[in-house]
Amino acid sequence: MNPQNVVVYPIVLHPEDAGGYSVEIPDVGNSWPQGDNALEALEMAQDLIGTMLVNKSTFPPATPFESLTVSSPAIKTLVEVDMLALRKNHTHIVRKNVSIPEYLNELGKKQGLNFSEVLTEALHDKLNA
Template structure:
């Protein structure tokens, strides 16, 4: 699910910017505008997949234009929550598989990495590509 959220960049006296995502009540910071956008995308993505994992819905953006102080910069950040999860969720899950004894023996003798073979086969079957 891809969304676009407005963010507010507020210049800091010592340099850089503080960043807020009003729709999600989260914030981050960065030294440059480009870094702020990247940090905001990461913060939104992490927050979003944590909400999904907790069984909560990710709120829709309320508006693409939001009120702000003249000293602040407002811009938009897009995020694809599914792509973010694929790129950043590196948890592993243990699976128990069953196969014929002779096939297991041959694979072990050949030094086959069972986990890698299963991952490759699942990606191929599901049409998933690595980033």
């Protein structure tokens, strides 16, 4: 897996008096996702990070884990998000108008090619995405 396709950010789990956890994500967004338990809170943090970054070509730098200070009973940990997998499942489509040689257009139409699919696959290959 290409390391540029994976992001890792520190987060802080804050236990709530009523139960569950709220999650502080210092480097991404201004939202605090919540979960009924630690595992759900981690999943919500991954989801929020992925959603905030899915359409970005560069990602905000992560705060070094060692420099993140927390007070008890808060828990600091790391969350990893596979941006490649997320992007492959992301359904937002952008329409592009492209120009190709006429003979390739005719050959492609005769073979019943889906030009959008071919372009998407070529971009994935070219960009190692």
